[in-house]
Amino acid sequence: MTCSRTLIRWALLVFLSLLSVQGAVQAKDAPATQEAASTQRVEHPVPLTAEERELSRQSFKRIAEVLRHPRCMNCHTVTEFPRQGDSRRRHQQLVMRGAANKGAPTMQCANCHQAANSQDGRVPGAPHWQLAPLSMAWEHLKTDKALCETFVDKSKNGDRDAEKIVEHLTHDPLVQWAWTPGERKPPAIGQQDFHLLVRQWARLGAACPRS
Numbered sequence: 001m002t003c004s005r006t007l008i009r010w011a012l013l014v015f016l017s018l019l020s021v022q023g024a025v026q027a028k029d030a031p032a033t034q035e036a037a038s039t040q041r042v043e044h045p046v047p048l049t050a051e052e053r054e055l056s057r058q059s060f061k062r063i064a065e066v067l068r069h070p071r072c073m074n075c076h077t078v079t080e081f082p083r084q085g086d087s088r089r090r091h092q093q094l095v096m097r098g099a100a101n102k103g104a105p106t107m108q109c110a111n112c113h114q115a116a117n118s119q120d121g122r123v124p125g126a127p128h129w130q131l132a133p134l135s136m137a138w139e140h141l142k143t144d145k146a147l148c149e150t151f152v153d154k155s156k157n158g159d160r161d162a163e164k165i166v167e168h169l170t171h172d173p174l175v176q177w178a179w180t181p182g183e184r185k186p187p188a189i190g191q192q193d194f195h196l197l198v199r200q201w202a203r204l205g206a207a208c209p210r211s
């Protein structure tokens with residue numbers, strides 16, 4: 001009795017873990033070259049199945065949870081100023097975007113934001129701290145579809161294909177800062193899980209959600 005119940009529970013666990021994103025990542029252990037070749041436009045060496053493209057769309061939905069997190073969105077604003085905190089209020093001290101997204105001439109981001117967080121964790125810091133350009137603003141994009149389409153649009157995203165987007169998301173210091181944000185809270189999805197999701201999204205076709 002107990003034995004068969006344990007067996008059922010075990011089988012259920014295996015089934016659930018196969019369904020999970022982690023499981024799918026391990027199951028689909030494609031080489032890096034294949035990963036590099038996957039964009040929406042470049043033809044994939046092995047055609048992707050409908051299930052794989054659907055998994056790519058689902059991965060983006062989870063990626064979007066991070067993109068919408070205050071740690072990211074406070075810099076990807078559509079406004080003439082950065083935002084701060086989880087309430088995403090306007091940045092204090094009348095800090096402005098400025099012509100080069102680095103602040104007004106007399107109030108440059110780098111005056112206060114150093115290459116690392118201040119020791120007490122209050123003032124955020126990472127190399128080249130500045131606002132994302134307006135073409136990379138996301139806060140006004142309500143659906144995951146709209147967010148994704150802007151995110152992959154080379155005319156807006158700094159001419160990045162899927163491979164370069166993956167590179168940015170897994171290496172750029174401003175992105176990585178979100179998981180060592182001093183006294184603030186990081187996104188709910190962990191840094192390594194986020195990297196896995198991003199790679200999986202690209203490898204399975206860098207697809208955008210339908211809504």
Ligand code: HEC
Pocket residue numbers: 066067071072073075076129130131132133136150151152156157158160165168169174175176177178
């Ligand atoms: C301190 C401000 C800042 C923070 C915090 C920040 N970004 Fe950015 N982001 C930028 C800047 C500046 C650029 C433009 C860099 C470039 O084009 O070389 C950028 C560009 C990007 C791009 C490439 C453009 C695109 O649309 O594909 C992605 C992706 C991105 N950021 C993701 C994130 C994610 C995810 C987070 C949070 C985990 C984040 N950023 C946090 C400032 C920031």
Ligand code: HEC
Pocket residue numbers: 070071072074075082083084085086091093095096097098101102103104107108109110111112113122123124129130131184
């Ligand atoms: C006069 C100093 C000063 C200047 C100039 C300044 N900042 Fe800040 N910034 C701060 C301080 C201090 C904080 C922390 C405030 C807090 O959390 O209470 C902060 C917080 C932030 C945050 C919030 C991070 C988060 O997720 O909560 C962002 C984003 C930010 N600054 C971006 C910028 C950008 C971009 C510029 C240039 C356009 C800039 N700052 C210029 C002092 C400054």
